[in-house]
Amino acid sequence: MTEDREHVVDELGAYVLDALDEAERTRVRAHLAVCSVCAERLADYRAVTGTLPFALPPVSPPPEAWTTIHAVVRQRRARAWPRLASGGRWIRVARWSAAAAIVAGLLAWNIMLQRQVWRYAEGPQVEKLARRPGRLVILTGTRQAKASARLFAAVDGHSGHLAVSGLTPLPAGRVYQLWFLRKAAPPASAATFTVDADGRAWVTVSVPGPLDDTRAIVVTEEPAPASPAPTGPRLLEAEHRR
Amino acid sequence: MRERDTAPRASLIADPTGTPEEAIGLRRVVTAALAELPPAQREAIELAYYGGLTQAEIARELGQPLGTIKGRVREAMKRLRVLLRPLMDFGGDPRP
Numbered sequence: 230m231t232e233d234r235e236h237v238v239d240e241l242g243a244y245v246l247d248a249l250d251e252a253e254r255t256r257v258r259a260h261l262a263v264c265s266v267c268a269e270r271l272a273d274y275r276a277v278t279g280t281l282p283f284a285l286p287p288v289s290p291p292p293e294a295w296t297t298i299h300a301v302v303r304q305r306r307a308r309a310w311p312r313l314a315s316g317g318r319w320i321r322v323a324r325w326s327a328a329a330a331i332v333a334g335l336l337a338w339n340i341m342l343q344r345q346v347w348r349y350a351e352g353p354q355v356e357k358l359a360r361r362p363g364r365l366v367i368l369t370g371t372r373q374a375k376a377s378a379r380l381f382a383a384v385d386g387h388s389g390h391l392a393v394s395g396l397t398p399l400p401a402g403r404v405y406q407l408w409f410l411r412k413a414a415p416p417a418s419a420a421t422f423t424v425d426a427d428g429r430a431w432v433t434v435s436v437p438g439p440l441d442d443t444r445a446i447v448v449t450e451e452p453a454p455a456s457p458a459p460t461g462p463r464l465l466e467a468e469h470r471r
Numbered sequence: 472m473r474e475r476d477t478a479p480r481a482s483l484i485a486d487p488t489g490t491p492e493e494a495i496g497l498r499r500v501v502t503a504a505l506a507e508l509p510p511a512q513r514e515a516i517e518l519a520y521y522g523g524l525t526q527a528e529i530a531r532e533l534g535q536p537l538g539t540i541k542g543r544v545r546e547a548m549k550r551l552r553v554l555l556r557p558l559m560d561f562g563g564d565p566r567p
Contacts, residue, residue, distance in 0.1 A: 242548025243541065248519040248526045277551045281520050283501040388531050433528075 236260070236267050245274040366446055368465040370395060376428070378465050380407075380446060382436050389419075389434040393448075396424045396464065404453045405430075405464070409437050410445040419446075421455045444469050504554035512547035515540055 237257045243249050244257045261268050370376030375395035382389040391407060399405065407420040417437035424430045448465035449456075505513055518529045526544060530537040 239545050243519070243526055243544045246516070246519040246544065246548070248524065248529070248544060250525055250527055273552050274548060277548060277555055278520065280497060280501045280555055281505075281516075283497040284505050388528075390532075 236264065238267060238270055241267065241271050241274045242277075245271065245278045366440070366467045368446060368448065368467045371463050371466055373397060373464065376465055378448065380434065380467070382434075382440060387436050389436050391420060391422075391430070391432040391434050393422070393424060393430040393432065393465075394428060396428045396430070396448075398424055398426060398428065399450065402453050404451055404455065405448050406451045406455055406459070407432070407434060408447050408449065408459050409443050410447060411438060412442055412444050414438070414442075416458055418455060418457075421451070421453075440469070501555065504551055507554060508547050508550060512543045512550070515543040516547045516551075519544060 237244070237260045240249060240253060240257050244254065247254075249257065261271060366380040366382070368378040368380065373395060376393075377395055378391055378393040380389055380391050393405075396405060404421045404423055406418055407422070409417045409419055411417060419437055420432045420434045422430045422432040446467045447459065447463045449459045449461040449463060451459070451461055505516070508516065514533075515526075515529055518524045518532065519526070524532065526540045527537055529535075529544075530540040533540070
């Protein structure tokens with residue numbers, strides 16, 4: 230198989246990871262539509278990404294999951310019994326097949342759940358970003374005891390991520406807004422976001438200026454889509470101590 | 472080289488009909504494959520796949536040139552393709 234410059238083989242790995250920007254993705258997609266060589270290689274890379282969730286550590290399902298599983302097993306058993314009553318061996322086979330399917334299903338469920346969890350506050354990004362020479366700022370809840378957030382400002386000083394947990398989901402028309410309260414400038418909005426049903430969010434942040442020129446970073450509740458200046462009480466905050 | 476199916480055993484994820492033993496074996500193999508990558512390449516894959524970042528976003532996060540990140544992702548995926556080939560040749564059901 231040849232890999233000349235017109236092919237997109239070098240981009241296929243990033244393509245299946247969904248890590249290309251829009252222009253690159255469009256170019257690769259257009260090429261794949263007319264190139265069987267790259268399309269065949271694409272299948273290989275899709276297979277690779279298909280295995281990646283298996284590297285995630287399993288998590289324990291909540292107790293209610295077991296209740297549901299037991300109910301499903303009882304239903305299956307009740308349905309299978311009339312058909313299988315004449316053959317004990319087949320009953321055992323059916324039970325073991327059902328058990329295997331349940332365990333495999335649980336594992337898959339764990340994998341999917343873990344992938345979701347990792348996108349939030351306890352994710353690998355957080356741990357890895359925290360080890361980098363960027364800046365980490367911990368915001369603590371002022372009104373909701375379990376609310377907290379971690380802001381990771383990248384080394385370029387302009388971008389970052391905010392991992393939020395423990396905030397109450399908002400009604401329609403309301404958003405949370407992240408503010409940088411600067412020492413010698415008006416408050417600057419860095420992001421607006423909502424949280425999921427579990428109170429979590431993972432937000433890309435536009436850092437408005439050097440953290441050393443910031444006296445506090447706070448989150449307030451504001452009317453959607455955003456406020457020009459903070460109007461609500463502080464829900465999360467971090468004060469600059471130096 | 473025989474023709475391979477387009478979907479590996481990882482189709483277990485979307486269609487959990489494989490056995491627990493298969494799933495456990497997959498986990499071991501994939502974890503080992505990722506561990507064989509150089510740390511910088513593994514980090515790029517983790518941020519792209521598990522973190523959902525684009526290569527440009529990874530470059531910004533790490534403070535590295537975009538070309539460097541592209542190279543890491545490219546080489547990591549090439550390496551994983553080789554390391555995980557046994558899984559893909561394992562006789563998964565043909566799928567569209």
